[in-house]
Amino acid sequence: MSIPDYQSLMRPVLEILENGKEQTVKEICSELTTQFSLTGEELEELLPSGRAKVFNNRVGWAVTYLKKAGALYSSRRGVYSITGRGQELLKDTNSYIGINDLMQFKDFREFKNNKPTVSKQSKGDALQPTNVTTFVKEKTPEEALGQAWEEMRDSLELEVLDQIKQVTPQFFERLVVDVLVAMGYGGDRADASRAVGQSGDGGIDGIIDEDPLGLDVIYIQAKRWEGVVGRPEIQKFAGALQGRRAKKGVFITTSGFTKEASEYATMIDSRIVLITGRRLARLMIDHDVGVSSVEQYIVKRLDSDYFAE
Structure with a gap:
């Protein structure tokens, strides 16, 4: 058979x-x-x-x-x-x-x-x-290929997020650093690794350079949670930023944020970026953190300019 x-x-x-x-x-x-x-x-x-x-x-x-x-x-x-x-x-x-x-x-x-x-x-x-x-x-071959890619990507995001939720808090902190470094923050990995997980007070989990030269810094809060993050947690983080006269912060969680939390983040002077677990998984995939390439398909089309006499 x-x-x-x-x-x-x-x-x-x-x-x-x-x-x-x-x-x-x-x-x-x-x-x-x-x-x-x-x-x-x-x-x-x-x-x-x-x-x-x-x-x-x-x-x-x-x-x-x-x-x-x-x-x-x-x-x-x-x-x-x-x-x-x-x-x-x-x-x-x-x-x-x-x-x-x-x-x-x-x-x-x-x-x-x-x-x-x-x-x-x-x-x-x-x-x-x-x-x-x-x-x-029915879809065209290009549409079918695109949909297949999106379905595999969606499945991978969920798989990555599921794995993130199972790691230890210490590993999660290192994972956050790896993603930020892969995105161009914090200089090299050795410098960045000393930034997260050392302050741990005042509602701030760590600090990382915004650029390789360290011209500005970004404060980090990383929560490996199952439940959604509410407004009080964002207010606490915003207060901690104000206490350090900081203007930029990133709040990362393995879950999500309530509507009130998201709205509050847009109302304050400090710039706080909220990253959900799904978005974190997406960033990991985009920047090759915790994933590896299996296959690559190159789609080609006719170059009409080549045949123009």
Whole structure:
């Protein structure tokens, strides 16, 4: 039997997890290998890039899409269990579960259309049927490539953010320094590493040079939090800046900020930049901190000027 496409793997993945127990992606792959009687040669088949195995890649995307649709729940990285929505999918659809079946869910449609949404997924999610039964209309090759890139980028951002939330506070401080240095702040890494995590008083976690010459400084507050940061924390940070006659500050958190906190940051004299966990993950990707390049595709077009006589 040839390797099934990723949509054909969606129902089998849900069926493996139907008993409600948590399983790792590796365990899911192992059961699917037996179910589809895949040979060793098929399991070793690589994508055109030569850097990833076709079967593992397809299982990974099946799991990712099911999670985005709320059919799977991940208690920790790489470990999944079925949700109430996933159980309902197994009951209410035919033998095949694909993208069109997942498009009935609002959060999955927003994901496919690249519209950010705040997920409140839980194991008890109920099925919410809609009239949407067809997938998004066909795209040009350029649009399809761009959408695929954005989906992979979105998935990577969430994966990076999940990893950030698991590190120690000390590692988080070093991570913040690495990102700022990669963006051009703080001079070299050795100088910057002495700036963060040493003051620790007055609502300020550290200081870093704004430029390699140290002509100005930026004060830093770094919070590895799950809950959103409210206005009182920003007020405290602003007061600390005022006490040092500072005009510039960066408040970084692994979560987000309330509307009141964001509005307050725009009202005061000091310039305070608020960086959410998602934006921090995006900056890490943009500046190659904690990520590495896997493959690069160069898209070319006809140079009509070359053929002009």
